[in-house]
Amino acid sequence: MDSEGKTTITTILGKKTTLQHNDFKNILEIITKHGEANESNSNNIADILQDPRFLNVTTQMINDQNWISELNPDNVRVLTSFNKMSKLMVTTNTVPISEPSQMNTSSFGNNKMRKSITQFMTMDETEPKTWFKIEPVITCFTIIVKIKEIKNKRGLTSAAQIQTEIEKLLIENDNPQIKVRKVIPSYECCKIKCETANHRKNLLELIKKERPTWQCETQLIRPPQIKLIGVKYFNPEKNLEQQFIRYLEKKNQWPLDKENNKIIAYNQTNQAHDLIIQILPSIRERIEKNKGWVNVGHGDVRAIDYFNIKLCRKCANFGHAIRDCKNMTRCGYCTKRHNETCRNQQNSNEWVCPNCRRKGHNAFQVICPVFIERLKVEIEKINFPYESIMH
Ligand SMILES: [Zn+2]
Ligand SMILES: [Zn+2]
Numbered sequence: 001m002d003s004e005g006k007t008t009i010t011t012i013l014g015k016k017t018t019l020q021h022n023d024f025k026n027i028l029e030i031i032t033k034h035g036e037a038n039e040s041n042s043n044n045i046a047d048i049l050q051d052p053r054f055l056n057v058t059t060q061m062i063n064d065q066n067w068i069s070e071l072n073p074d075n076v077r078v079l080t081s082f083n084k085m086s087k088l089m090v091t092t093n094t095v096p097i098s099e100p101s102q103m104n105t106s107s108f109g110n111n112k113m114r115k116s117i118t119q120f121m122t123m124d125e126t127e128p129k130t131w132f133k134i135e136p137v138i139t140c141f142t143i144i145v146k147i148k149e150i151k152n153k154r155g156l157t158s159a160a161q162i163q164t165e166i167e168k169l170l171i172e173n174d175n176p177q178i179k180v181r182k183v184i185p186s187y188e189c190c191k192i193k194c195e196t197a198n199h200r201k202n203l204l205e206l207i208k209k210e211r212p213t214w215q216c217e218t219q220l221i222r223p224p225q226i227k228l229i230g231v232k233y234f235n236p237e238k239n240l241e242q243q244f245i246r247y248l249e250k251k252n253q254w255p256l257d258k259e260n261n262k263i264i265a266y267n268q269t270n271q272a273h274d275l276i277i278q279i280l281p282s283i284r285e286r287i288e289k290n291k292g293w294v295n296v297g298h299g300d301v302r303a304i305d306y307f308n309i310k311l312c313r314k315c316a317n318f319g320h321a322i323r324d325c326k327n328m329t330r331c332g333y334c335t336k337r338h339n340e341t342c343r344n345q346q347n348s349n350e351w352v353c354p355n356c357r358r359k360g361h362n363a364f365q366v367i368c369p370v371f372i373e374r375l376k377v378e379i380e381k382i383n384f385p386y387e388s389i390m391h
């Protein structure tokens, strides 16, 4: 604490104990405010950036996968830029600023420093730290089969019996134009995964002819969806008829497509909206190349991939939101059944994930293998070969 009772970066860096997540949070809060012209609320920025302890702690922050995966992408971008700037200043005492590319910073005041940080952030072209890689998932053309007459028997679920019936039918047929990758039992039904849309069509015809009482549903393959974060001046009433997406198409020179490019949903955050939009696969590819930025008129905003995966904040189970929860409370950080905020919420060493039972991460993190499996099931239904997930 300084004389005004505020936490400053210097006081945090001067602490004798090892820095904790709470300190990380305070540091981030201060550096994200540096864009605002308020001379009094911090130490000299150049001094802080030149402090090896600052370089050290911001490197720690970036490498703490648990901590960083919970941040919003814009804050990660600010943090990464400060860290890179600090690295340059500690080692060379220069920062890249306009042309010629490097300039001595020893005489910089706070305002000049802020300007160069802003410039540095725009020059920073690396992929956001929050993105993660995923093994390729093959898009599957799925049929969901239910057979009414089949009920659960002792020791044999209806799904397992349906699976046997489907496999028998597949063995009987010798049509090379009906190839099935997998038959997967699910809740009171089975999913048949076909190689192509055509194979699926042929199989549907075969079932109709040979097993007319089976109930079949096809799973639609849909285009990718993204969430645009912090779109200002979006007027839901005016834009229900999709004018805004036409504006985005023009602004970003995306291929125009009234059928596939559309606004799916939006929700209001403070002073802005987050928009979930569906886009052509080629547009998704372009956004990834553009490091996840989309121009919305008032500037670039961050786009992240959107999947409809619900994870309950009360019981940490997948498939429903907290308002539909009928389960007992189960803590996403320690797996125990308690109602109050987890006392280990800030302490990742103590985390035990209730979904995979592993230590070191919590239920809400994308590093959880159970989440990744869930994600793959979603990706199978999407017409895009994801390699990186913009998160
Ligand atoms: Zn729940
Ligand atoms: Zn807990």
Ligand SMILES: [Zn+2]
Pocket (backbone or CB within 6 Å): 353, 354, 355, 356, 357, 358, 361, 362, 363, 367, 368, 369, 370
């Ligand atoms: Zn887990």
